[in-house]
Amino acid sequence: GQSLEQPSEVTAVEGAIVQINCTYQTSGFYGLSWYQQHDGGAPTFLSYNGLDGLEETGRFSSFLSRSDSYGYLLLQELQMKDSASYFCAVKRGWGKLQFGAGTQVVVTP
């Protein structure tokens, strides 16, 4: 079957580092994307891994291991504005994204 697993919630203090893991079981895998969504807002694109390895974009990094069907999003130097839901999404071809259930990140002072 098709499934994506990610933790439901992570809490951390400002300035900390948070890693959100995503494991997937799916057919037609082309890559793994990450999206951020603030409460009441729209999902916004953060990063994409089409190949194994680490992609870095400012304070955020994303990693993919195809052999392990596993990826993660790393949030560094956490800020209050990073409190949001983070979704991993498998690209299954033809623009088709299958989203995980999302991880609520709560940043505390």
Added chain:
Amino acid sequence: DTAVSQTPKYLVTQMGNDKSIKCEQNLGHDTMYWYKQDSKKFLKIMFSYNNKELIINETVPNRFSPKSPDKAHLNLHINSLELGDSAVYFCASSQDLLSGGSTDTQYFGPGTRLTVL
């Protein structure tokens, strides 16, 4: 300039009614999507159009009918609304799947919160 816009932002209606949600994008993208996000924030694709052609049609009740008059617009019409249709509906767009970047980054509209009473 808003990249992907949707109207209305909020929609409250009675069971059994028919309603439409409109979406427009000014990014020049060829592919547009409709997603449904339920109360648990689970985001699921419903439909996708590429250059006005339907390319993705997930298992969605046929009370839901998308329509793309041109590649910049994708509307969603819902007949005989049910309580379970209450959700946030997001429109999104991405570059042409054949000529665009490998990420197919999707740009989401602000969402339409539909409440069926």
